Amino acid sequence: MTTPLALQCAHLSKRFPGGGxxxxxxxxxxxxxxxxxxxxxxxxxxxTLRLVxxxxxxxxxxxxxxxxxxxAHNAFLPPEKRKVGMVFQDYALFPHLTVAQNVAFxxxxxxxxxxxxxxxxxMVGLLLLHSRYPHQLSGGExxxxxxxxxxxxxPAILLLDEPFSNLxxxxxxxxxxxxxxxxxxxxxxxxxxTHDQEEAFYMGHRVAVLNQGRLEQAGTPEDIYHxxxxxFVARFVGVADFLAVVSQSGAPVTDAGPIPPGNIExxxxxxxxxxxxxxxxxxxxxxxxxxxxxxxxxxxxxLYRLLLDSGETVHALSASPRxxxxxxxxxxxxxxxHRLVCFKGGHAVRL
Amino acid sequence: MPPPALLLPALLIAAAVSLPLVxxxxxxxxxxxxxxxxxxxxxxxxxxxxxxxxxxxxxxxSIALALTLAWLTTRTDLPLCGFWTIIMSLPLxxxxxxxxxLVIIALGPHGMLQGxxxxxxGVDRLPDLYGFPGALLxxxxxxxxxxxxxxxxxxxxxxxxxxxxxRSLGMSRWATFRRVTLPLLxxxxxxxxxxxxxxxxxxxxxxxxxxYQTFTWAIYLQYESAFDRTLAAALSSVxxxxxxxxxxxxxxxxxxxxxxxxxxxxxxxxxPVPLGSWKWPALAFCAIVLALTLAxxxxxxxxxxxxxxxxxxxxxxxxxxxxxxxxVSALAALVVVLASLPVAFLSVRxxxxxxxxxxxxxxxxxxxxxxVIALSxxxxxxxxxxxxxxxxPMLIFAYGILFxxxxxxxxxxxxxxxxxxxxxxxxxxxKGGLAVMRSITLPLMRPGLLAGAALVxxxxxxxxxxxxxxxxxxxxxxxxxxxxxxSEAFFARAAASALxxxxxxxIPMAILVLRDYxxx
Numbered sequence: 001m002t003t004p005l006a007l008q009c010a011h012l013s014k015r016f017p018g019g020g021x022x023x024x025x026x027x028x029x030x031x032x033x034x035x036x037x038x039x040x041x042x043x044x045x046x047x048t049l050r051l052v053x054x055x056x057x058x059x060x061x062x063x064x065x066x067x068x069x070x071x072a073h074n075a076f077l078p079p080e081k082r083k084v085g086m087v088f089q090d091y092a093l094f095p096h097l098t099v100a101q102n103v104a105f106x107x108x109x110x111x112x113x114x115x116x117x118x119x120x121x122x123m124v125g126l127l128l129l130h131s132r133y134p135h136q137l138s139g140g141e142x143x144x145x146x147x148x149x150x151x152x153x154x155p156a157i158l159l160l161d162e163p164f165s166n167l168x169x170x171x172x173x174x175x176x177x178x179x180x181x182x183x184x185x186x187x188x189x190x191x192x193x194t195h196d197q198e199e200a201f202y203m204g205h206r207v208a209v210l211n212q213g214r215l216e217q218a219g220t221p222e223d224i225y226h227x228x229x230x231x232f233v234a235r236f237v238g239v240a241d242f243l244a245v246v247s248q249s250g251a252p253v254t255d256a257g258p259i260p261p262g263n264i265e266x267x268x269x270x271x272x273x274x275x276x277x278x279x280x281x282x283x284x285x286x287x288x289x290x291x292x293x294x295x296x297x298x299x300x301x302x303l304y305r306l307l308l309d310s311g312e313t314v315h316a317l318s319a320s321p322r323x324x325x326x327x328x329x330x331x332x333x334x335x336x337x338h339r340l341v342c343f344k345g346g347h348a349v350r351l
Numbered sequence: 352m353p354p355p356a357l358l359l360p361a362l363l364i365a366a367a368v369s370l371p372l373v374x375x376x377x378x379x380x381x382x383x384x385x386x387x388x389x390x391x392x393x394x395x396x397x398x399x400x401x402x403x404x405x406x407x408x409x410x411x412x413s414i415a416l417a418l419t420l421a422w423l424t425t426r427t428d429l430p431l432c433g434f435w436t437i438i439m440s441l442p443l444x445x446x447x448x449x450x451x452x453l454v455i456i457a458l459g460p461h462g463m464l465q466g467x468x469x470x471x472x473g474v475d476r477l478p479d480l481y482g483f484p485g486a487l488l489x490x491x492x493x494x495x496x497x498x499x500x501x502x503x504x505x506x507x508x509x510x511x512x513x514x515x516x517x518r519s520l521g522m523s524r525w526a527t528f529r530r531v532t533l534p535l536l537x538x539x540x541x542x543x544x545x546x547x548x549x550x551x552x553x554x555x556x557x558x559x560x561x562x563y564q565t566f567t568w569a570i571y572l573q574y575e576s577a578f579d580r581t582l583a584a585a586l587s588s589v590x591x592x593x594x595x596x597x598x599x600x601x602x603x604x605x606x607x608x609x610x611x612x613x614x615x616x617x618x619x620x621x622x623p624v625p626l627g628s629w630k631w632p633a634l635a636f637c638a639i640v641l642a643l644t645l646a647x648x649x650x651x652x653x654x655x656x657x658x659x660x661x662x663x664x665x666x667x668x669x670x671x672x673x674x675x676x677x678x679v680s681a682l683a684a685l686v687v688v689l690a691s692l693p694v695a696f697l698s699v700r701x702x703x704x705x706x707x708x709x710x711x712x713x714x715x716x717x718x719x720x721x722x723v724i725a726l727s728x729x730x731x732x733x734x735x736x737x738x739x740x741x742x743x744p745m746l747i748f749a750y751g752i753l754f755x756x757x758x759x760x761x762x763x764x765x766x767x768x769x770x771x772x773x774x775x776x777x778x779x780x781x782k783g784g785l786a787v788m789r790s791i792t793l794p795l796m797r798p799g800l801l802a803g804a805a806l807v808x809x810x811x812x813x814x815x816x817x818x819x820x821x822x823x824x825x826x827x828x829x830x831x832x833x834x835x836x837x838s839e840a841f842f843a844r845a846a847a848s849a850l851x852x853x854x855x856x857x858i859p860m861a862i863l864v865l866r867d868y869x870x871x
Contacts, residue, residue, distance in 0.1 A: 054519075055515050055518070055622065056622070078518070078523075078524075079519050080522055080523055082519070084519050085519065085520075094513060094531060096534040096535060153520060
């Protein structure tokens with residue numbers, strides 16, 4: 001049995017007069033799934049969220065929430081009828097209401113209301129702060145109140161717009177963990193927007209990468225990282241270098257050395273192979289084919305940028321204790337622990 | 352520790368503006384039982400009741416009108432939005448006595464509307480507009496910008512995600528407006544409503560010409576007719592207490608929750624509400640307000656002035672009054688802006704208990720009716736400064752007390768926006784305190800000081816009761832000219848003076864509006 005869909009976006013397009021928007025975006029979200037919309041600023045991820053919430057109407061395309069059409073040709077359900085919970089980037093807590101009043105805002109006025117408010121507040125661990133006003137709370141607490149307020153009416157889907165961008169780096173990691181736990185406890189379906197790939201990978205069961213209004217790829221974090229569908233995705237989720245593949249006596253070779261067998265069966269013109277820094281190995285050698293141009297100490301490891309004699313640059317990761325000076329000549333070779341992905345014209349090809 | 356060159360003038364100014372009012376209370380209390388007897392007669396209660404009725408009605412009507420206009424111009428796809436925005440603040444150039452003159456000319460017993468209706472349908476009587484209805488109409492149409500401007504600011508600065516949050520929590524557009532937007536507008540409504548209430552309480556022009564006996568008009572009648580001016584002083588003291596009560600009320604309505612954005616999110620405009628078929632009624636509504644507050648007044652004044660010229664009526668002393676108005680307004684602007692500088696500097700650069708006390712003292716004129724200031728100066732001058740009584744310096748001094756708050760406010764704002772590091776940079780480059788002030792501080796403050804001067808000029812141009820009471824014998828300004836001619840039903844004369852007054856006032860108003868528009 002397949003899990004029913006909580007959200008179905010089909011061929012959504014929305015253009016704005018000043019530029020931006022999305023075109024022909026299709027995305028399905030299954031019930032209980034947490035999906036990250038990942039992309040650079042202006043890629044249309046927030047627009048997608050606002051279309052689902054009903055704050056904007058699509059130019060074309062259709063949206064179904066829990067099997068019910070909410071936006072389609074000639075039909076538009078206003079936001080208050082969609083059963084969508086929204087956590088805003090700046091939380092948008094009502095400054096004139098207390099924490100409890102904020103959480104109760106979307107609940108029908110009946111005897112069960114207070115119990116529900118207490119229930120949700122204790123889930124986010126803020127029961128003791130129920131009579132505070134928003135300005136008396138810390139950023140992380142405001143975030144959790146916003147989450148509680150959105151969850152209280154038991155929405156069909158929860159939308160989070162850059163939920164951690166207003167927190168400083170230290171707090172962000174902690175709040176991320178708390179939010180992940182709350183989402184798991186409540187079992188809610190959620191779509192959240194972020195420009196931080198680490199955050200997307202940590203929080204999302206699946207990640208949808210957007211660029212210039214188009215969906216580039218949707219898949220599990222592992223899929224996105226190891227099998228990017230486009231060069232944009234490959235670069236956006238981590239350091240990636242593309243090396244031209246040529247044939248040397250029938251075997252595929254790059255400027256950074258031969259490609260280990262099992263990766264490429266058939267050679268084509270214009271083929272490139274994508275390598276991550278952990279796929280590239282090097283050692284100091286006076287007669288190597290490149291040299292170190294810069295290094296970035298990252299704690300557990302050091303990231304080196306290598307300039308090959310052919311003119312291409314490639315990044316390589318090396319465990320920390322050893323360190324090499326910039327300018328040193330090195331021998332470079334490929335040492336992938338998995339099957340490499342090949343690209344042609346910016347798109348992944350299966351060979 | 353502030354330099355004495357700053358402290359001394361500030362002390363003097365603060366003392367000078369508070370002295371007359373202090374003397375008013377001394378005089379009232381000194382009158383003893385007699386004053387109390389007079390005060391507790393029925394008539395005082397009637398005056399109080401009438402004043403309260405007018406203040407409440409005008410404030411409520413202004414808030415309703417302003418809320419509609421502010422919402423239409425900030426939150427909807429109303430066509431010509433920028434145009435309406437500028438136009439809607441312009442009624443501030445029209446003084447209330449000009450408004451009253453227009454109501455008398457257009458809607459009065461033998462006015463233009465009745466004349467037209469008589470020719471068409473033989474109507475020989477219209478409902479009487481004198482008294483409460485006339486005063487309510489005039490004061491509402493002229494004072495709603497005071498509450499519309501803060502409302503517009505609050506509406507356009509409000510974080511749109513607050514309303515979106517309410518929508519996504521299941522509230523309809525109307526429920527969202529009632530439960531989120533309106534509560535968030537409360538501070539703007541309270542502060543704007545307070546200004547309208549104070550404006551109505553202080554108004555002399557409209558109530559005197561509409562013959563509606565509120566405090567100001569009763570005080571003037573008492574002052575003009577009675578030999579003993581104790582009752583006038585006592586009534587003034589009561590009026591001051593009422594004004595202070597309104598000020599206190601406002602500070603209490605602010606409540607417990609603070610109204611600022613909970614965090615600095617991306618500044619985003621809210622999506623305009625599509626008016627759909629409501630577009631035309633909305634446009635018609637704006638057009639009617641525009642017609643009533645600006646288009647009709649200007650055309651009626653022009654019509655009467657031209658008709659007066661065409662029928663060879665005499666306009667005695669029109670140019671003399673214009674020159675006098677310009678003279679006192681320019682003098683007041685200069686004197687008041689200069690006087691505001693030491694106080695503003697002291698309170699911004701050397702904030703401590705004394706400087707904030709001095710700053711507060713200069714706010715005495717804010718919210719106090721012009722007639723009270725004028726009377727307290729009369730009492731004070733008659734006793735201690737007989738040589739100054741009914742001279743030009745005394746009149747300018749009265750304007751100073753009345754309009755110093757406006758100038759201190761403008762100077763403070765421009766000083767607060769000026770980064771003190773700039774002055775320190777000047778000092779570190781080898782310039783002395785005075786040289787820095789001349790070459791850095793004052794040039795950077797200039798736009799703010801100019802705005803303050805424009806505001807004082809505008810307010811002085813429009814001021815009536817103090818001018819009426821304190822002007823030197825035979826000294827006439829456009830304001831007194833309009834009022835006298837209106838009371839004596841010389842409509843062509845009144846219209847000609849009023850037209851010049853409005854046109855001259857629109858110059859400083861244009862400076863203020865353009866500055867406000869550009870800074871957005």
